[in-house]
Amino acid sequence: MKLRIGEIYRCTNKKDSYDKEQIDGLPNYYFYTKVENYSSAFISQRGIHLAQKVKTVDGNDRRPVIIAFSTPHKAGTEETPWKDYYDLDNGYIKYYGDNKDGTAYPSDTLGNKGLIELLPKYQSEDADIRKTEAVPIVFFERVKYGNRQKGNLKFNGFGIIDNAKLITQSNKGKEFANYVFECTLFSLANENEEFDWDWIAKRCDSNLTTEETNKYAPKSWKDWVRTGNVEASKRNINKLNIVKQIEQIPIKNSKEEVILEKVKKFYENKKHHFEILAMECTKFFLEEANIRYTDGWITKKSGDGGIDFVLKINIGSGFEGLDIILLGQAKCEKGATSGKDIARTVARLKRGWIGAYVTTSYFSEPMQLEMLEDKYPLIKINGLKLAELIDRNVLSGTNDYKKLEDHLQMLEEEYNKKISNRKPEEILN
Numbered sequence: 001m002k003l004r005i006g007e008i009y010r011c012t013n014k015k016d017s018y019d020k021e022q023i024d025g026l027p028n029y030y031f032y033t034k035v036e037n038y039s040s041a042f043i044s045q046r047g048i049h050l051a052q053k054v055k056t057v058d059g060n061d062r063r064p065v066i067i068a069f070s071t072p073h074k075a076g077t078e079e080t081p082w083k084d085y086y087d088l089d090n091g092y093i094k095y096y097g098d099n100k101d102g103t104a105y106p107s108d109t110l111g112n113k114g115l116i117e118l119l120p121k122y123q124s125e126d127a128d129i130r131k132t133e134a135v136p137i138v139f140f141e142r143v144k145y146g147n148r149q150k151g152n153l154k155f156n157g158f159g160i161i162d163n164a165k166l167i168t169q170s171n172k173g174k175e176f177a178n179y180v181f182e183c184t185l186f187s188l189a190n191e192n193e194e195f196d197w198d199w200i201a202k203r204c205d206s207n208l209t210t211e212e213t214n215k216y217a218p219k220s221w222k223d224w225v226r227t228g229n230v231e232a233s234k235r236n237i238n239k240l241n242i243v244k245q246i247e248q249i250p251i252k253n254s255k256e257e258v259i260l261e262k263v264k265k266f267y268e269n270k271k272h273h274f275e276i277l278a279m280e281c282t283k284f285f286l287e288e289a290n291i292r293y294t295d296g297w298i299t300k301k302s303g304d305g306g307i308d309f310v311l312k313i314n315i316g317s318g319f320e321g322l323d324i325i326l327l328g329q330a331k332c333e334k335g336a337t338s339g340k341d342i343a344r345t346v347a348r349l350k351r352g353w354i355g356a357y358v359t360t361s362y363f364s365e366p367m368q369l370e371m372l373e374d375k376y377p378l379i380k381i382n383g384l385k386l387a388e389l390i391d392r393n394v395l396s397g398t399n400d401y402k403k404l405e406d407h408l409q410m411l412e413e414e415y416n417k418k419i420s421n422r423k424p425e426e427i428l429n
Contacts, residue, residue, distance in 0.1 A: 001032040001189050002194040005088070005156045008145055026145065028370040029153050033197055035064075040181045042067055048111025054206040062201035062210055063135045066114065068095055068155070070141045078301065086141065086156060091185040091235035093139060093159070096169075102176025102404075106166060110177050115161055117314040122160045129223045132210045134160065136217075137183065137204075137322070138195070146294075157235060158195055159185040160224075185235040186220040224288035238372035248362035248382035256387035262401060263390070264332060264360055272301065276411045276418055278330030278358035279309040281381060284389040286313070290299045293326070296427050306344030312427045313354070325424050326379075328356040336364040346376050352423075354379065360386060 003009075008027035018030045019069070028249060033042045042065070045048055049067040054063050070084040086095040094230060098111035106112055121133040125419040138158045165183040168175055188195060199216040202208055220233035250256035267274040275298050286293045296310035309328040329345040331337055337359045345355050356379040363380055364372075371378060383388070391397060394407050 001034075001198045002033060003197060004194045005155060005157055005188060005195075005338075008073055008143060009140075009153045009155065011151050017372065024148075026152070027064055033200075035197075035201045035204045038064075045355065047071070047100070048115065050110065050114040051204075054204060055210060056206050058209045060132065060210065062203060063114075065200045066118075066135055066137045068137055068139050070095070072141060072143070084141075086139075088156060088185065088235070089185070089237035091159070093156075093183040093185060093268045095139075095181045095183055097179035097181065099176065099178040100241040102169070102178070106177045106179050115181060116164060116179070118290075119161055119164055122162070125228060127226060127228065130228060131214060134225070136200075136221065137161065138200075139183075155195070157185045158221075159183050159190065159235075160230070161259040162230065184230050184233075186218065186224065186233045187235045188218055188220070189235075190219040201240070236369075236373075238369060241372060242365050242368050243382075244365065245362050248384050250384050250387055255391065256384055258401065259390050259395070259404065260360060260383050262404055263386070263408070264334075266405075267332045273412060273415050274332035274360075275328075275330040276415050277408065279311070279328060279418075280382075280411065281358060281386055282309075282311065282326070282328055282379065282387045284393045285379065285381060285385075286311075286333070288389075288392075294323075295429065296326075298415070298418045300419055300421045306341065307348050309422070310422075310424050310427055311356075323428055325350075325353045325427060326356055327353060327424060328358065331357075331359045331361070333359060333361045335361060337361055337367070339364075339367045339370065342371070342376075342378070344368065346378065349377065353377070356381065358386065359383065363414075 002130060008026055009029035009032060010023040011029040012023060012292055018034055021031050022028055030041060031267040040263050042051060047069055049069070051066065053061045053063045057359050059412050070086075072083060084096055087093070097106060097109065097115070099106045099109045107116055118135055121129055124130055137160060139156040140153040141156055142150070145153045160183065161181050162184050164179050165182070166177055169178050195218070196216070198333050199213065199218070202213040202216045203210070205213070224233040225229060246405045263277065279298065283293060283295070292314040293311040294314060296312060298309050299307050306329060307327045308330045311326040311328065311338055313324040313326055314321065315324065327345065327348055329341060331341060337357070345357055349355055354377040360383045362382050371380075390404065395401070395403055
């Protein structure tokens with residue numbers, strides 16, 4: 001059975017519900033987490049459920065899984081004034097331990113104790129310890145579904161603990177100590193955002209060694225076990241938006257490749273002049289997105305500071321309208337575009353401005369991830385997109401490459417007229 005990130009499962013206390021695939025129109029939690037020949041169900045009543053250990057053929061006691069349940073609808077109440085924090089896009093969870101009433105030492109409660117004992121295993125630099133002793137933690141969140149407040153569990157993924165901190169909490173005026181656990185969610189991108197419960201079922205099988213069960217684990221778990229690199233296995237929604245190099249450059253012998261090669265040949269000995277074509281293709285991009293703009297200029301070479309052209313985007317008009325300065329960078333190049341050049345462009349952006357980076361090449365995956373994580377306000381036009389814009393707006397979809405040559409020559413004659421030494425802010429006047 002496979003659990004999907006973000007899907008809601010119905011969880012009731014009825015003993016006859018374990019064999020029903022759906023209950024009340026939702027997938028049945030107990031059906032999807034059922035394991036044959038395993039003596040214990042994965043109950044949801046506790047905040048932290050430590051699955052019953054199995055004695056394996058190699059003589060080890062293996063805990064198949066730990067399941068952490070959050071109850072956000074109780075957060076902010078006198079009973080539970082704290083709230084677990086989920087940042088699923090960036091693979092981070094802050095989870096409060098189970099010493100919720102303060103009647104015990106924080107390290108003595110069942111859930112806290114189990115997690116604290118595992119922390120050195122997760123932090124170990126020894127791959128064998130990670131492989132044989134680490135336990136996956138699966139996260140569920142109790143959510144409202146329709147008018148029903150209880151009995152609905154949203155699956156939020158799986159991961160490990162990074163850190164544990166002792167904190168002071170208050171419940172009904174009484175202060176006490178508890179643990180807060182900082183957790184990392186692992187990626188399921190290679191599994192299409194689905195978690196195969198068969199891996200947990202294999203971990204419940206006493207006839208299999210832990211090393212044998214790892215064959216059924218998600219790729220991110222296998223990678224982490226092998227390398228210990230948490231960041232590389234971390235769930236990051238930005239990673240899903242990364243475009244591979246092969247998708248940014250034209251296919252061999254395609255029309256787009258012919259267009260791009262003609263562009264690069266034309267500007268081979270005058271790469272600075274590519275700026276006027278880059279500015280024009282940025283305008284094509286804005287027009288196709290139905291975004292109004294005001295034409296600007298190409299900056300002078302001396303002291304341009306990483307900026308090649310200036311445009312203005314117009315949103316609305318009059319008192320209610322908004323004008324946004326766009327600073328553009330143009331690169332006629334072969335290899336992956338330089339992170340240093342992108343950084344220079346972004347560094348010139350003032351608050352409320354945006355950038356455009358136009359290249360005949362492509363953006364590397366690490367560079368894309370950095371731009372996404374740092375939320376750079378940057379329009380990115382790669383080699384393939386550049387060729388497509390030229391095809392639609394210059395060739396009008398024809399194969400008349402003479403039109404392209406004539407167009408590039410026309411831009412060449414306009415180049416010097418477009419150069420200005422004005423400051424970007426002057427485009428607002």
